[in-house]
Amino acid sequence: MKRTLFRNQLLPWLLLAPQLAITFIFFLWPAAQAVRQSFLRQDAFGINTTFVGLSNFEALWNSPEYLNSLQVTAVFAVLVTVLSMGFALLLAVAVDRMIRSTSVYTTLLVWPYAVAPAVAGILWWFIFNPTIGVMPYFLDAVGYDWNHISSKTDAMTLVVIASAWKQISYNFLFFVAGLQSVPASLREAAAIDGAGPVRRFFDITVPLLSPTTFFLLVVNIVYAMFDTFGVIDATTEGGPAQATNILVYKVYFDGFVGQNMGSSAAQSVILMLIVIALTVVQFRYVEKKVAY
Amino acid sequence: MASIILDKVGKVYAGGTRAVGDVSIDIADGEFVVLVGPSGCGKSTLLRMVAGLESISEGTVRIGDRVVNDIEPADRDIAMVFQNYALYPHMSVRQNLAYGLKNRRTPKAEIDKRVAQAAEILQIGPYLDRKPRALSGGQRQRVAMGRAIVREPAAFLFDEPLSNLDAKLRVTMRLEIKELQRRLRTTSIYVTHDQLEAMTLADRLVVLNAGRIEQIGTPLEVYRKPASTFVASFIGSPAMNLISRRAVPHLPGTDHAGTIGIRPEDLTVAPDGPLEMEVLAVEELGAQRLVHGQTGGERLTVTMPSGEALPEYLRLAYRPGSLHLFDGKGLRIA
Ligand SMILES: Nc1ncnc2c1ncn2[C@@H]1O[C@H](COP(=O)(O)OP(=O)(O)OP(=O)(O)O)[C@@H](O)[C@H]1O
Ligand SMILES: [Mg+2]
Numbered sequence: 001m002k003r004t005l006f007r008n009q010l011l012p013w014l015l016l017a018p019q020l021a022i023t024f025i026f027f028l029w030p031a032a033q034a035v036r037q038s039f040l041r042q043d044a045f046g047i048n049t050t051f052v053g054l055s056n057f058e059a060l061w062n063s064p065e066y067l068n069s070l071q072v073t074a075v076f077a078v079l080v081t082v083l084s085m086g087f088a089l090l091l092a093v094a095v096d097r098m099i100r101s102t103s104v105y106t107t108l109l110v111w112p113y114a115v116a117p118a119v120a121g122i123l124w125w126f127i128f129n130p131t132i133g134v135m136p137y138f139l140d141a142v143g144y145d146w147n148h149i150s151s152k153t154d155a156m157t158l159v160v161i162a163s164a165w166k167q168i169s170y171n172f173l174f175f176v177a178g179l180q181s182v183p184a185s186l187r188e189a190a191a192i193d194g195a196g197p198v199r200r201f202f203d204i205t206v207p208l209l210s211p212t213t214f215f216l217l218v219v220n221i222v223y224a225m226f227d228t229f230g231v232i233d234a235t236t237e238g239g240p241a242q243a244t245n246i247l248v249y250k251v252y253f254d255g256f257v258g259q260n261m262g263s264s265a266a267q268s269v270i271l272m273l274i275v276i277a278l279t280v281v282q283f284r285y286v287e288k289k290v291a292y
Numbered sequence: 293m294a295s296i297i298l299d300k301v302g303k304v305y306a307g308g309t310r311a312v313g314d315v316s317i318d319i320a321d322g323e324f325v326v327l328v329g330p331s332g333c334g335k336s337t338l339l340r341m342v343a344g345l346e347s348i349s350e351g352t353v354r355i356g357d358r359v360v361n362d363i364e365p366a367d368r369d370i371a372m373v374f375q376n377y378a379l380y381p382h383m384s385v386r387q388n389l390a391y392g393l394k395n396r397r398t399p400k401a402e403i404d405k406r407v408a409q410a411a412e413i414l415q416i417g418p419y420l421d422r423k424p425r426a427l428s429g430g431q432r433q434r435v436a437m438g439r440a441i442v443r444e445p446a447a448f449l450f451d452e453p454l455s456n457l458d459a460k461l462r463v464t465m466r467l468e469i470k471e472l473q474r475r476l477r478t479t480s481i482y483v484t485h486d487q488l489e490a491m492t493l494a495d496r497l498v499v500l501n502a503g504r505i506e507q508i509g510t511p512l513e514v515y516r517k518p519a520s521t522f523v524a525s526f527i528g529s530p531a532m533n534l535i536s537r538r539a540v541p542h543l544p545g546t547d548h549a550g551t552i553g554i555r556p557e558d559l560t561v562a563p564d565g566p567l568e569m570e571v572l573a574v575e576e577l578g579a580q581r582l583v584h585g586q587t588g589g590e591r592l593t594v595t596m597p598s599g600e601a602l603p604e605y606l607r608l609a610y611r612p613g614s615l616h617l618f619d620g621k622g623l624r625i626a
Contacts, residue, residue, distance in 0.1 A: 185378035188345050193439075194366040194395035203391075207382040 031272065037265035056266035065242060066250070066267070073246040076160060077224035084164035085216055088171030093201070095172075096179040121234030124162035148236060152243035155236045159244050162235060163228045171216050178212035179205065218282045222275065247271055294356035294369070294446035294479055295321045296342065302350030303337050303503075311337040312503040315351070319496075322477040324470075328490035329500035330526070335483040336451055338500070342481060343372050343449050356446055366395075371440035372449040375456065377432045379424040385435050386420040392443050410438040413472070430461045437469070441476065448473070450482040454489065466492060487527050491515070499523050521622035524553045530582055530593050532556070532616070539588035542566060549620035556582065558614035559594045565609030569594070571602050 041052045060066045128135045128148060136146035148154040182205055190200045206213075229248050232238060238245035238253060245253070251271065255264030296319040303312040312334040319325050327335045340346040342353055344365035352359050360368050371392075379388050389410060393403045411417040414434040424432055433453065440448055453469070454462045470493055473480050484490050490497055491511045499506040499514065499522075507519040518524035524532045537550045543566065559567075569585040569592050576598060583594045583602065594608060617625040 183376065183378065185374045185376055186380060188343075188365075189372070189374060189378040189439075190380070190391070191345070192343060192365045192370065192372050193392035193443075195391075196366075199395065204380060 034265045034268045034272070037261055038269045040265075041262045052262070056262045057270075059263060060266055060270070065245075068242055069245050069247055069250045072156075072242070072244065073225060076156070076163075076228075076244070076246050077221050079156075079160045080163045080167065080224040080228070081217065081220040083160060084167040084220060085171050085213070087164070088168045089175050091168070091172050092175035092179055093205075095176055116230065118230035118234045120166045121162055121231040124158060124165070124231075125235045128158050148240075150240055152240060155240055155244050158235055159228070159232055162231045163224060166231075167220055167223055171220065174212050174216055175209070178209045182208045214285060215282070218278055222278055225274065226271070293321050293477070295319055295354075296447055296479060296481065297354040298338075298342070298351065299354070300351035301338070301341060301348060301353060303334070303341060303346065304349045310503060312341070313350075315500075315503075315505055317498055317505070317508065319479060319481065321479055324473050324480045324482065324493060324495045325498060326482045326484060326490040326494035326496075327498045327500055328484055328487060328494075328526075329506075331485055333500045334503040335485070335500055337503075339372075339449050339451055339481060339483050342368075342447075343370055344368050369446040370449055371443045371445040371447075372451065373436045373440050373453045375452040377424075377436040377453075377456075379432060379435055379439070381424055384421050384423055385416060385427070385438075388424065388435060389420075389438050389442050392439065406442045406444070410442045413441065414438045429457050430465065433457060433461075433465055437472070441472070446479065448478050448480040448482075450480065452484055453482075455484075455486075462489070469493065488529060491527070497527075499526060501526075517624065518553070518616065519624050521551055521553065521618050524616060524618070528555060530556050530595065533559075533590075533592050534618075535587070535590040535592070539590045540567065544615065550625065551618040551622065553616035553618065554610050554614060556593045556595045558611040559592075559608045560611070561594075561596065561606055562609035563607055565607040567592075567608040567610070569606045569608055571604060571606060574602065 038056050039051060039053060040049045041056070042049050127133050128146065130136050130147045130149060133146075139146045146154055148158045186204050186208070187200050190204050195203055225246070226248050228246065229252065232244060232246060232249045233252075236244045238249050247267065248271065251264050251267045254260045254267065258264075296317075298315055298317045298319075301312060301315045302310070304310050315338060317325065327338060329335055337346060341348050342355075344360065344363065348361050352361055354360065355368055355370065380391065383391065386407060389407045390403050393406065398406075407420070408417075411420055414437055416431065416434050416438055419427055419431060419435070424435065427435065433456075436453065450469075454465050457465060466489055469482075482490075482493055484493075494511050496508060497511055497514050498508050501522050507514055507523045509517075514523060514527050518527060518532070521534055525534060532553045532555050535552050535554070537548055537552060540552060543552055567587055569583075569587045571583055571585045573584045575582040575584070579598060580595055581598045583596060583606070585592050585594075585606070592608075594606075615626075619625050
């Protein structure tokens with residue numbers, strides 16, 4: 001690494017200042033505020049604030065709504081991760097065979113990633129709109145009455161598809177890169193060793209892909225838990241009957257719509273802890289070998 | 293154990309590149325055949341066609357009494373040792389060795405027995421439970437060999453298996469491969485671009501040039517009677533001197549457009565010799581030295597015992613009967 005020596009002690013700090021300021025103003029300060037607020041309670045008019053200790057957290061623990069949201073988030077995150085990674089892997093395997101001949105396909109598959117979550121949400125909202133959407137029309141033809149406004153399952157399906165769709169391209173890129181880094185000679189050696197295509201895939205490719213898979217697993221869980229706010233807001237707004245009210249959306253809804261700052265702050269503190277935990281797991285395992 | 297017969301085999305890649313054309317070789321059961329040639333001449337392509345990793349565009353390949361053109365690599369009863377070893381990095385050495393047997397549903401006891409045997413032969417017993425990345429280059433090489441021998445296949449295919457080793461280890465492993473093959477008597481095809489490796493290992497050499505066979509023969513046959521100027525310059529180190537006929541009109545021979553070949557070791561200093569060489573550079577090798585120079589505008593190399601400083605000009609004689617004569621197309625006349 002190149003080392004630069006500054007004679008002036010102040011200059012490096014000046015150069016760092018903008019980045020430090022941004023980090024402080026937009027990340028550290030709000031985070032600290034959230035932690036502070038999570039221990040406070042405001043009265044209905046927002047005039048008096050009192051210190052209430054852990055009772056905001058206690059209230060969450062005893063709130064069926066919050067526990068439901070926790071469960072919804074878990075189901076949602078698992079479904080989005082499995083769907084987006086599974087589908088991306090399928091595409092990547094298909095592309096891996098022909099990658100040397102064309103890169104157009106690869107480029108096309110990256111497009112969804114350039115679309116903002118809210119736009120993606122609206123897009124899927126239109127496609128699945130019970131009155132004007134194209135999907136309900138087709139589903140009706142096979143005898144399924146699609147309605148994500150009243151059906152919990154339909155609503156969950158919609159937000160899962162809309163969220164997973166966007167992540168597929170990202171996962172795809174990593175999987176393609178991962179597959180490309182598995183030496184062809186290993187698969188050839190396995191072929192000579194009597195392993196058919198399926199066996200080769202599971203015995204050779206999957207293990208060698210495991211660092212990529214693990215990395216994507218964490219990234220996708222984080223995405224599903226935190227980055228899907230736009231999708232939910234544009235499609236179901238957490239409904240029907242809380243069926244798609246994931247934790248991040250609930251933080252926003254309770255805080256900004258319900259004006260319950262203490263509870264909202266406590267919820268964001270919990271989310272923060274989850275992110276920290278995931279990050280620790282990430283670093284722990286990515287540093288170590290995952291499978292070999 | 294099986295013979296391998298290539299009949300007019302050719303390969304044209306999808307892009308239209310012709311990599312191999314009209315190659316016919318009969319390899320006897322238990323024979324060690326080395327495919328040798330410069331980089332890009334189609335050696336790997338040919339070997340991979342035998343292995344079944346590359347489709348065969350033209351001709352037929354037989355292993356034993358079967359035509360294998362349309363048979364999967366797994367069912368051809370061959371084992372291959374790759375240049376980069378292609379060991380499975382996530383499996384232990386033991387698992388690497390056992391993988392091919394496991395896929396063929398060999399009973400557990402039999403697998404254990406064969407792995408132990410192979411480990412014994414190749415002295416890799418102490419590393420059986422290590423992952424490949426915890427092995428040195430030479431040990432990996434042995435494991436790659438082990439993976440081939442546990443299967444007890446009809447034929448071994450080697451694609452430059454020693455090229456990732458340092459010079460000294462290469463010499464040791466070369467000898468080990470030779471001894472192993474002598475002992476197992478398994479038909480082998482070995483690809484290399486190193487002519488010394490080819491000479492020392494082969495029962496028979498196949499010299500390839502631009503996808504075609506230049507010559508097939510035992511190492512000594514090829515060395516003593518190279519079929520073309522290409523083979524002459526490729527086999528033997530230092531390379532044979534190839535002098536255009538016109539530069540030395542007083543030497544015997546007929547064709548005026550042709551080339552005369554003289555091996556450096558067939559030239560000696562002689563005051564009344566027919567060749568005069570201007571000395572340009574000397575390489576000392578210890579017991580011997582290589583003297584490079586020119587005669588009539590053609591480069592010339594001579595091996596001679598080391599000794600005192602050389603004059604600027606040397607007169608040289610060639611050993612009687614050691615001249616190789618090639619016609620205008622580079623093909624051997626005598
Ligand atoms: N998959 C491929 N598609 C198109 N052309 C190929 C392919 N593989 C090899 N070739 C071409 O075929 C020719 C022979 O290649 P091959 O790998 O058999 O050479 P080689 O003799 O093994 O060389 P080296 O000593 O460098 O390994 C080369 O011109 C190469 O560019
Ligand atoms: Mg090669």
